[in-house]
Amino acid sequence: MVKFTVGIDLGGTNIKAVLVDQNNEVKGYLKRAVQAELGPREVTRQMMGMVYTLLGENKLVPADLRGLGLGVPGLVDRREEKAVFLPNLPGWHHIPLGQWIREELDVPLLLDNDVRMAAWGEKLLGAGRGWDDMVCITVGTGIGAGIFLQGKMFRGHGESAGEIGHMTVEKDGLLCTCGNQGCLEMYASGRAIARKARELVKQKGFNLILELVEGDEARITAATVARAAELGDSKAQGIIEEAARYLGIGLANLANILNPRRIVIGGGVAGMGERLLGPVREVVQARAMPVNRDVEIVAAQLGELAGALGAALVARCRLADGKEKLKEI
Amino acid sequence: MVKFTVGIDLGGTNIKAVLVDQNNEVKGYLKRAVQAELGPREVTRQMMGMVYTLLGENKLVPADLRGLGLGVPGLVDRREEKAVFLPNLPGWHHIPLGQWIREELDVPLLLDNDVRMAAWGEKLLGAGRGWDDMVCITVGTGIGAGIFLQGKMFRGHGESAGEIGHMTVEKDGLLCTCGNQGCLEMYASGRAIARKARELVKQKGFNLILELVEGDEARITAATVARAAELGDSKAQGIIEEAARYLGIGLANLANILNPRRIVIGGGVAGMGERLLGPVREVVQARAMPVNRDVEIVAAQLGELAGALGAALVARCRLADGKEKLKEI
Numbered sequence: 001m002v003k004f005t006v007g008i009d010l011g012g013t014n015i016k017a018v019l020v021d022q023n024n025e026v027k028g029y030l031k032r033a034v035q036a037e038l039g040p041r042e043v044t045r046q047m048m049g050m051v052y053t054l055l056g057e058n059k060l061v062p063a064d065l066r067g068l069g070l071g072v073p074g075l076v077d078r079r080e081e082k083a084v085f086l087p088n089l090p091g092w093h094h095i096p097l098g099q100w101i102r103e104e105l106d107v108p109l110l111l112d113n114d115v116r117m118a119a120w121g122e123k124l125l126g127a128g129r130g131w132d133d134m135v136c137i138t139v140g141t142g143i144g145a146g147i148f149l150q151g152k153m154f155r156g157h158g159e160s161a162g163e164i165g166h167m168t169v170e171k172d173g174l175l176c177t178c179g180n181q182g183c184l185e186m187y188a189s190g191r192a193i194a195r196k197a198r199e200l201v202k203q204k205g206f207n208l209i210l211e212l213v214e215g216d217e218a219r220i221t222a223a224t225v226a227r228a229a230e231l232g233d234s235k236a237q238g239i240i241e242e243a244a245r246y247l248g249i250g251l252a253n254l255a256n257i258l259n260p261r262r263i264v265i266g267g268g269v270a271g272m273g274e275r276l277l278g279p280v281r282e283v284v285q286a287r288a289m290p291v292n293r294d295v296e297i298v299a300a301q302l303g304e305l306a307g308a309l310g311a312a313l314v315a316r317c318r319l320a321d322g323k324e325k326l327k328e329i
Numbered sequence: 330m331v332k333f334t335v336g337i338d339l340g341g342t343n344i345k346a347v348l349v350d351q352n353n354e355v356k357g358y359l360k361r362a363v364q365a366e367l368g369p370r371e372v373t374r375q376m377m378g379m380v381y382t383l384l385g386e387n388k389l390v391p392a393d394l395r396g397l398g399l400g401v402p403g404l405v406d407r408r409e410e411k412a413v414f415l416p417n418l419p420g421w422h423h424i425p426l427g428q429w430i431r432e433e434l435d436v437p438l439l440l441d442n443d444v445r446m447a448a449w450g451e452k453l454l455g456a457g458r459g460w461d462d463m464v465c466i467t468v469g470t471g472i473g474a475g476i477f478l479q480g481k482m483f484r485g486h487g488e489s490a491g492e493i494g495h496m497t498v499e500k501d502g503l504l505c506t507c508g509n510q511g512c513l514e515m516y517a518s519g520r521a522i523a524r525k526a527r528e529l530v531k532q533k534g535f536n537l538i539l540e541l542v543e544g545d546e547a548r549i550t551a552a553t554v555a556r557a558a559e560l561g562d563s564k565a566q567g568i569i570e571e572a573a574r575y576l577g578i579g580l581a582n583l584a585n586i587l588n589p590r591r592i593v594i595g596g597g598v599a600g601m602g603e604r605l606l607g608p609v610r611e612v613v614q615a616r617a618m619p620v621n622r623d624v625e626i627v628a629a630q631l632g633e634l635a636g637a638l639g640a641a642l643v644a645r646c647r648l649a650d651g652k653e654k655l656k657e658i
Contacts, residue, residue, distance in 0.1 A: 075620065133486035147586075154478060156588025157462035160620040163585040168578050168616060171498065180581070180616045249497050252509070256492040257476075257586060259485025287497060287509045291404065291489040 007312025119146020121310025248283025336641025448475020577612025
């Protein structure tokens, strides 16, 4: 009996792949730096190599796989199985991923956007389990959301709903790559936190941060800022709090527009935990309408595995013969 | 055969009531200033009086009515048939409207929020007809929205979705009655437009506006500003354009979050037509993500009748024996 599925989470920096069994147990996990500079074809081969490694390590063959789920960081054409545009990976325009993958591995494929795959992961196995009106936000390099309404994922008429990172939070603010000014992503993403730290380092000398990166400003990331904050650096703490307050504005807006019961916050930046979530909740309580303040804001539970796990689970459920098909999907 | 339904739109200023037949033809229309100062009980009697007037004028009796739809400006408990809180009408806290109405008129009642009733009107008979992913916005004294997703009205887990007027558009902006700062409603509603005009009148002398209200600043409304703009007053035109630009920010946010195919703009302020819609569309094209710019922004078609018509239609569809039940409802 075919029991296993693989889920892959293709990111701008890393590829993560999991092998799960029919009980959603993780039988194997791999994380590799993506060889983005070699182009889409090579990255596809790299992903397939990871699938074969997972199979080999578990003494399995492709016929043991029920399906492959793949989340990619950008716009997807699910019907045509194409990666339409992945802004953080060079050369990924209208890539026929389905076709390329089938040339190397004969298993059913399910392709979707990475933020939605992570949202499915949290919905099925993590902090969103059992919640029907739920928004699962990924705060990483960028900011996006998977929206569940009455138990179903909501995608919008052209499948581009959930782009909450491009909500305007500063009318005359910083120019974003999307063309807008003052997008939430410019103030609350991992990239924004790192940029702010680099600015402060230049302006006032920001000794602890600089120590942590051995004087190399280019190496400052959101994780560096998080580390400095943990070590008690008040400037680093201030940067995180400011980002959290912007995120709170975005979430209060979401609460007023969608009236969700729960908002799950995942992604790399969410790893900062209560230092981030505390001020977020405070701002939502202050800014959302009284009737919309019952929204619970909680941390995601699957960590960096959310995307790959979500991909694996959705692939199994969608592609199964129907018996295991979850009604949510 | 029972053919008629009545729809009532209770507002902070006026009550509008329509009698429609089974072909959605309007057989009678009344508009009366609401006697708000007399309290909820008297206002309820006033509404019932209007129903009896409509019946009498058409030589009908209550038994000719299939149902009564009623939209009220605020929070509603549909199950308990209560008006929970109507901010613009004094004394309306947990009013058992269903019970009070039944004491005076024996027909099935359907109660809902006024913005949602207007959205239903536009969806069934107006600019939203045939559109499944559609947001219908009312820009009047306040700003709210009825959201249709895949043909169904979306209400949120606690029925308070669609409060787009309380999206933050100026982080450190004006204090709103909801407790938040910088709400869209404070910059783009009829009340905001009138407030801005009163400020300018004080600051710089704003002759045409003052002439139109015969020197009485208290009488300045959004309609006064619209009239002055039509007559070529550049300050009035500037006020409307500024409001439109804020509305555009809110709508670009909505486009990014919900990816709707069409946004219908109704309510009193929408009567300004292209003077308002032009800059709104411009801002949405500049600020929404490229993939979300295909949203059509159009004027509502039912004018001030939208709420009452929507109420009548929804009441008939919901309360009918099933044969005429529209699948959207």
